[in-house]
Amino acid sequence: MRHCMSPLDFSVDELDQLMGLAADIEENPDKYSHACDGKRLATCFYEPSTRTRLSFESAMLRLGGQTLGFASADSSSASKGESVSDTLRIISGYADICAIRHPKEGAPLVASLHSGIPVINAGDGGHAHPTQTLADLYTIKSLKGRLDHFTIGLCGDLKFGRTVHSLISALVRYEGVHFVLISPEELKLPSYIREDVLEKNGATYEETESLEDAMPKLDVLYMTRVQRERFFNEDDYVRLKDRYILDNDKMKLGREDMIVMHPLPRVNEISVEVDDDPRAQYFTQAKKAVFIRMALILTLLGIQVDKNIPQPTNNPSSEKGGEKC
Amino acid sequence: MRHCMSPLDFSVDELDQLMGLAADIEENPDKYSHACDGKRLATCFYEPSTRTRLSFESAMLRLGGQTLGFASADSSSASKGESVSDTLRIISGYADICAIRHPKEGAPLVASLHSGIPVINAGDGGHAHPTQTLADLYTIKSLKGRLDHFTIGLCGDLKFGRTVHSLISALVRYEGVHFVLISPEELKLPSYIREDVLEKNGATYEETESLEDAMPKLDVLYMTRVQRERFFNEDDYVRLKDRYILDNDKMKLGREDMIVMHPLPRVNEISVEVDDDPRAQYFTQAKKAVFIRMALILTLLGIQVDKNIPQPTNNPSSEKGGEKC
Amino acid sequence: MRHCMSPLDFSVDELDQLMGLAADIEENPDKYSHACDGKRLATCFYEPSTRTRLSFESAMLRLGGQTLGFASADSSSASKGESVSDTLRIISGYADICAIRHPKEGAPLVASLHSGIPVINAGDGGHAHPTQTLADLYTIKSLKGRLDHFTIGLCGDLKFGRTVHSLISALVRYEGVHFVLISPEELKLPSYIREDVLEKNGATYEETESLEDAMPKLDVLYMTRVQRERFFNEDDYVRLKDRYILDNDKMKLGREDMIVMHPLPRVNEISVEVDDDPRAQYFTQAKKAVFIRMALILTLLGIQVDKNIPQPTNNPSSEKGGEKC
Structure with a gap:
């Protein structure tokens, strides 16, 4: 299973593939409109960010998937003292992939360590927003x-x-x-x-x-x-x-x-x-962000719609997989 | 493209058609249950209003569409100083139609000016709630x-x-x-x-x-x-x-x-x-509000399910289109 | 119509059936992935509880249904002085089933009295969390x-x-x-x-x-x-x-x-x-909670996917129905 913590997670070749996939999605949206049928994206936003959250949700919905999540830490279990790691482990039972935003640097990485599903860093403080x-x-x-x-x-x-x-x-x-x-x-x-x-x-x-x-x-x-x-x-x-x-x-x-x-x-x-x-x-640019997020979701879920459009593997241990940040 | 800013946007004839469409939806919901497949409604609520927001969301879901959005200004980019106009322009890249509630009179109208998608005024201060x-x-x-x-x-x-x-x-x-x-x-x-x-x-x-x-x-x-x-x-x-x-x-x-x-x-x-x-x-009355909102969404998206049920055009410049408020 | 207010609402036999249904769902999720197509779950959370809310939403989405709702009382009409009973009556026009969490004991029961849809108590203060x-x-x-x-x-x-x-x-x-x-x-x-x-x-x-x-x-x-x-x-x-x-x-x-x-x-x-x-x-345990909630939603909606899997009736007046708490 592969996460996305930094843009450098992907090699240059992989980035090329990811952008090629995004371009194909942008040109042929209908081809991908049921790619994530029955899949769920959790948006765990410990810090509000409407644009990023809605961009992810729009991406998942366009792929035929569903979304669930929270928009701020107030409405999360963080207020009860639960660790991000525990929360993500539980979310793993609810969803197939997760986008997490957190004010603390490294929180998404910690979250990914015990997660049963791919985790996307949707911004962690001043650190990264891949x-x-x-x-x-x-x-x-x-x-x-x-x-x-x-x-x-x-x-x-x-x-x-x-x-x-x-x-x-x-x-x-x-x-x-x-x-x-x-x-x-x-x-x-x-x-x-x-x-x-x-x-x-x-x-x-x-x-x-x-x-x-x-x-x-x-x-x-x-x-x-x-x-x-x-x-x-x-x-x-x-x-x-x-x-x-x-x-x-x-x-x-x-x-x-x-x-x-x-x-x-x-x-x-x-x-x-x-x-x-x-x-x-x-x-x-904001519009195109949705297509690259669609490509990323497909890649991390290991869903390939069109065999003629190469995409990065979702197996981080393979030779094509880039290193984590 | 046509927006809905005031109930007077629609001529009396158009209102008749809109209500006729709502009645047909109420009587034959199954006929419309996939009318908005693959379409997304954004609910941009800068001021909380559960009933109105959920009524819109229920309307879109019953049409087979999806929803995304925010329920209060706190969790929006407004807190970062972004203008409503910019937000809506970005939302245009995420959704196909938008319902906006704002405490400030005229904000939905301003939002509609640069929007790439139809905008529905879901209440702007003391002004209108069409x-x-x-x-x-x-x-x-x-x-x-x-x-x-x-x-x-x-x-x-x-x-x-x-x-x-x-x-x-x-x-x-x-x-x-x-x-x-x-x-x-x-x-x-x-x-x-x-x-x-x-x-x-x-x-x-x-x-x-x-x-x-x-x-x-x-x-x-x-x-x-x-x-x-x-x-x-x-x-x-x-x-x-x-x-x-x-x-x-x-x-x-x-x-x-x-x-x-x-x-x-x-x-x-x-x-x-x-x-x-x-x-x-x-x-x-609250129940029936969902059906008229379904009719409105279909109309603004220019989706006609049954050719025998006339509905207002979504082209405001046509002779049938009513004037804006 | 049957609600779920207390775990004792179900007789021991009914609980057996409910757990049998949950087990079948866990083993054969695909069989149930469209059971709630076109149905909507409202999550009315007057008190935040991410885990419970997301668990319910995940349950409904896995059944092919949709969700709408609110995550805290701030964003609900409660702040305008509306009674829980009124809110639920209105929600009955928006959704097919409702999960309600409320800080006040008995609020879900009051809500269920005039509700046109099945109500699930998702936690009411120190009272129950069936x-x-x-x-x-x-x-x-x-x-x-x-x-x-x-x-x-x-x-x-x-x-x-x-x-x-x-x-x-x-x-x-x-x-x-x-x-x-x-x-x-x-x-x-x-x-x-x-x-x-x-x-x-x-x-x-x-x-x-x-x-x-x-x-x-x-x-x-x-x-x-x-x-x-x-x-x-x-x-x-x-x-x-x-x-x-x-x-x-x-x-x-x-x-x-x-x-x-x-x-x-x-x-x-x-x-x-x-x-x-x-x-x-x-x-x-958190993972399995989703499957029992799926079984509960199906039961209260009276939807039986597989005739060979017995499930409790959704008619509380029948001889098989358990008493309310």
Whole structure:
């Protein structure tokens, strides 16, 4: 049995297969509409996250499966002192696969240790959110046609942004990806990611404080939120925040075939006027996230609908299986 | 694509068709039990309302569809500062149709502007709750056989009662409906409804403080809650509240073929002893609400099960489509 | 129409049938996977209980049915002052069967009085939790092969423990069940259960403060939580709690064919090291609870899938129907 704890659980070849499967599902949804008949997905959300939870539920329902679960820790047995491990062991008797979100790093991994069913990490604190990264990769592959030889700008809070760190770790495995790191000095990418991930893997990158300067170079612009509470003082926040708001003026500096992504929710870091620009693809990204989650559910359940569409094995001990994070 | 924001979205002819469809569903539920196979309804409730939410979910499940959603704003992304418009745009990627309840007037309309799927207003503050009104109309039509030429008594809080205002606006479009407005002076129907809705449409009405006096005249008695907090002082509340409690004594003054309705929840404005009276139809009303919601879902999704049962078009720009509120 | 308010609602013969049906479901799940197609279960939880709620939902989904409901009173109409009776009457229009949990004793019974659909008591305060007891009985029957002539140790809080009282009441109806009551003096089984249930029914029992002494005698060890707040002072709690923690050392004193049960959630009264002991069956117990709930749902809905598998009638007035609690 295989779990999904980190996007690096899958080898590059496996990721290719997973995205190929997602693409086939997106093109031929009817072929998969009964793939999970009689199967149940449990969504165990110890921390609310409507988008992620509903995306998983939509994925399972589109596969013909059913869902059950809880949307916050209040309504779970956690309040009675039960361990996550016990809860998951019990849930194993109720469902066939489980997506778990937890504020504590490592909780999904602990949960998976005694689980009788595949466990998907749907976000554990600042640690990982692998299906967000899978969705990001699938969106780029799907819209740009490739995951290698392109320039991606990562803009905003690169210091604390979990999705950005995770996306970088996933992209350095592909050839020729050039990173433009756009952030205020205070929110620069931590050195352990620069050195241990980017440099160690021989990836090229540049750092800048100016979104305007970066724009013309980018094939992909990945925006993130700049949270007020990350700044040491209000003055710095007020001074800097506007520089990282994407609006139509800044969009004019970008290439015609650039795409703009955002993990969402967006607060005001992308002006709503940008929504109508055909390069704005963040809502498409949210839509595509459902298809990669469908592919993941099928893979972890070991359900192959079409023998002509290769997919990763759900046996982690096989030679094709990637290592756990 | 067509949304449902107000009961006046539908012309009188369209309402007839919608109620005809609801009646056919009520009589032949099996015919419709797979009409929405593979479709998903999102229930986005920014404010809790068990009855309305479960009624929508029951409606979708009876059509063979599935549901997903959230039951309160706490467990939604609203807490992260996301706009309703963004949320709905993302939900468009998860579901095929959406019912939204929001404490803020106009929020469902804003949500519908960028939505990729039909949006149903399931209540927005004191503004509108169109499916309640549709359910009220369908109940009267279904139990009395007509929506014209009858006398309806509206009793209780006519000043703030959203359902009452909405029902009046819907009923003035039919001929020969006579309104008996029963309320304490403090909670009388506002003049803008009396003048702009009743009088402007040539409807006849009378006002009274006495439920007893009104009883013998009524074909339909529509009760509403008299909330303590609506009164300026406790004395007035205590003095008045009992006069508007429906009990068996007052029921004796009513006609044999009268029906009693109530949007529910009922607190104490209808004594439980009345429940056994065959004229008490408020629970039937709640039951019938499911069928009109089923008809609405089918209509907005543009699904026609039986070509012999006419239904409104889901194309708002067609000549049959009604105007938005 | 029949409800389930207490495990004693069912006669011993009926319980046999119910457990026989559960066993058949467990062995041949596919035979039952469409038994409730088009049926809906409402889970009305006025008090959160993830495990019980998800167990019911899993049960209904496995039968091909659907679920809807609420997970806490906040998101229900209770906050608007609606009575449980009214809520259930309305839910009767939305679903085909209902499981209700409520902090107030007797609330499910009140709810059932005007309900148009079968109501299952899913726990009402300290009063009853019949499906837990049904699950306990089914687990013993399933793992030990019988419900008579065996020795059961009940350990922990025997004074306040609802599940223990309920299990005793159910087991005294079988022959030759010997009870070993293991608890600190402060948490002994109340005299009204000792006298009115055990002694009145001629059951044999012994009381002890020592879990070690009891171990070698037991066919079944039923552990419960010892809650700190039950003790009069902290000293007593600290002195006593360790004596009732089950660990591998104490397990060595038990028979090889003994089974360990626990209603869960477990906090620390069973050491996690015991989980790997093949005699630890509390997670199996949680799994088996789903099958007995499936059998109960089928029975109350009057759905018989296999004519060769006898099941209790859903007509409480028939000669086979048991009395209500």
